[in-house]
Amino acid sequence: MFKRQRKAPRSVTVEHAPDEASSAPALPEPEPAVAPEPAAEPEVAAAVAEVVAAAEQATTLLRLKGWRGGLLLHLDADAPWDDVLAALHDKLDAVRDFWAGATCTLDLGTRAACPDGLGALPAQLEERYGLTVVAIAAARDEVREAIGAAGLEALAELEPAVLRAEPEVPPPPAPKYVKGTVRSGQVLEADGHLIIMGDVNAGAELRAGGDIMVFGTLRGMAHAGASGDRGAVIVALNLRPTQLRIADLIARAPDGGQPPLSKHPERAEVRGQEIHILSM
Amino acid sequence: MFAFLDRFLSRSEASRDTAKNRLKLVLMQDRSVIPPAVLERIRAEVLAVLHRYVEIDQGALELNLDRSEGSVALLASVPIVRVREDAAQLLAEAVAAEAATGDASTTGAELAGGDADGAVEVATVETPDAVAGTAAEAEASSEPATEVAAGDAQADEASLARPAGEAALT
């Protein structure tokens, strides 16, 4: 639960989602730690990050990067093609369902010849992972010609800036702005920040990938950083929620009634392993 | 605080009893298995039969369910405008028809006669199940076994004499 303290630093006592989940239930065994929300996406995202990292460190056969809103697969130019293919399938198989709907560009680098079976590769990737190959890059003219002959777009070279780039961070989604009272039973969700110009009543739920700002009284449940961002904050002119969640952490109102209304807007954020409420 | 004083002075029926009676009535309808559509059809057919003998204020006809002694009764309140002149002849035909079919099992109902306002109450006292059966039969038969015998039907217009026969929906 969270408690407001009159003196700075204004707050503390928080519970971890897993603790809460196990202390609230009546039955003896605490369940294994579970994120409070059915968080399919963060799980996959984490798995992908892992795969990407592993790919970058462990092998030079294959490197994955985000590029042009899709994936860029650097395939080692010197290793035997079969090994490269095996490494590719290995990595993609690790989180097989994740790729569905994504696009990718294959980079053959300075590979000397167009490998046998390259023409069939896009169809394979499409069928197996739902991954669409939009282009194949190759440094050598003859290889590009062969690629072009196979009916695929061949790129001469990739922009150096892009090649240097870290796994791409997609541009943050536009904040969602809602004017009016959010009532019990209503759920507002936003991929990015969520801004409410009005009150959020008890029984209503807010869920945002980013921050949540309520220009009014927040009495319902607010979940900021819902896809795992502990840096997200929740701000309200009057912060009187039944429950606050930031990423995987949960804080709830103290038993036995709310503390008196604060005269200032307040902000909830994660410090350490806890959600703190601070005066603004 | 003033409610009971009011009641004490006016000696009207306690609202508790009103509530109880209204409830009993409405629950009888709720519990009865006659769907409104069938009730409407019964109404129409009863009306058709009665119409042969008397002129009826059709708009004011009421058909309700009532209960007595644990069984449900179908009560019809039929305001009569005037008795038809050929009623006696029709009656003779009806009696003849009854004799022909030999069906004498028209019990369980009576034609309550002679209210001052000229209303006739046709009541069939049946259990809910039997009433449902009635409805089903009425539905099945294009010529329902509805019989009305009005006895000395040519008596005073305003009031029918005590019923000599029975009206039944069986």
Place this chain on the structure above:
Amino acid sequence: MATGRVIVVTSGKGGVGKTTTTANLGMALATMGEKVALIDADIGLRNLDLILGLENRIVYDIVDVVEKRCKLRQALIKDKRMPNLVLLPAAQTRDKSAVTPEQMKELIADLQSDGFGFILIDCPAGIEQGFRNATAGATEAVIVTNPEVSAVRDADRIVGLLEAAELRNPSLIVNRLRPHLVKNETMMSVEDVQEILNIKLLGIVPDDEAIINSSNRGEPVTLHEAAKSGQAYRNIARRLRGEEVPFLQFDEGGLMGRIRRFLTGVR
């Protein structure tokens, strides 16, 4: 084999006190040492959590359980005062169609195998899917009504529907009785209601300001020794456990009562 009793608390009409009754019977039974699970079947309009004062603790709800986003025991909220009382809260952001009667049955079977001796289901008002869900896994039914025409009529309808659902012999709780109104004949008495509905009387709960207070605070009135309604709920809980407990007598003491009786001629 599962032996826990599964009792649905229902009424047809809304606002007669189903949720308060469920909360109080659950609390009273738990106080008597029973292991009790309360299920809020009023999906979309959850309130049992509020009456019990557990609204801040909800992380998962019944829909999360049936849609397998969490395990049943993760969604059960243990009462802070009474550890052998748990609540399975309804979802507030979904509707009745989020759960099917089959899923309710499964859920109840799971609770039974977890050793709950009493599983009380707070049924939503109405006779639609919420009612069908709430009654699906129940083996007994308690009908809550008020001594008031619309509530009694709806209760009668519910008796019929319960019979159709093979839930025979429901018992009756007459809630919000106002003895002085019965005395001066402006309210139907328990006997009147019982005569009309003709089902077994389980208890009589007087209209009591203490209930409003306790709802406001999220503390079931049965926790308060002094409240007459709390006493009534405890008696009902004892009857549910099979004890013979005489029905409360609501005598109207005091000067006003005597004057009223004098004026109205009621002895």
